[in-house]
Amino acid sequence: MTHGRTVIRGGLVITAADELHADVLIEGERVVALAATGSDAAQAWQADRVVDATDCYVIPGGVDAHTHMELPFGGTFASDTFETGTRAAAFGGTTTIVDFAVQSVGHSLREGLDAWHEKAQGNCAVDYGFHMIMSDVTEDSLKEMDLLVEEGVTSFKNFIGSRDQESSSPVTV
Missing domain, CATH: 2.30.40.10 (Urease, subunit C, domain 1)
Incomplete structure (x- = not known):
């Protein structure tokens, strides 16, 4: 515009x-x-x-650098969609969010990022960017990281622990 x-x-x-x-x-x-x-x-x-x-x-608009729009976690989903969450953000003076895109096990980081872009595209009331949750760390996904950084992905998160554990400790790179 x-x-x-x-x-x-x-x-x-x-x-x-x-x-x-x-x-x-x-x-x-x-x-x-x-x-x-x-x-x-x-x-x-x-x-x-x-x-x-x-x-x-x-005053300048705020940046919320840690949001969870439509995020699946522990068998549930975050209650906010990109539409509802960013409308609320805008009313509160937040003009940019940085959400978490999720790589699915067995899929590339690119596929995960593309899926989150598709959810957000046309549904956001504010600007947005992404952190990337790595659910399947492989040689290929490690090689993809540099490409995603060039596109603006600001950080990567990986949960360390057994896949069958209820909770794991996050590690942010």
């Missing part, structure tokens, strides 16, 4: 380092500039849309 230019004027902008009364210039989906509210630089900005944030906080 193409977004034009948006200016958010008059709010108290909260960054990782500061709080400042500033206007925010957004092009497309990216913040490209901050300038003091009322400054010549801020006043010169032209935009398709202007948002009045007077008496409001302007």
Whole structure:
């Protein structure tokens, strides 16, 4: 989706380092500039849309780096779907989730990641990425890891323990 230019004027902008009364210039989906509210630089900005944030906080969206949408575990499934879970996230100010994609035993990491992309595609209210749960560690799956990292998979998780144990200890790589 193409977004034009948006200016958010008059709010108290909260960054990782500061709080400042500033206007925010957004092009497309990216913040490209901050300038003091009322400054010549801020006043010169032209935009398709202007948002009045007077008496409001302007904060970046949050990232939830550990979610479980539609995750099968222990004979059950997580109650949230990508649709319901990301709608709730958006209402709470979370703009990105990192969910867990699962490799099925006997299948490749790629097949697991593709299955999770299929579940999420078109059903998310926010941006998303994936960690990868490795359920079948083989020479082939170990070789696949580099390819998935190049595509943005941020970490890999493997449960150590007997397959018939009720619980195992997770190891994140």
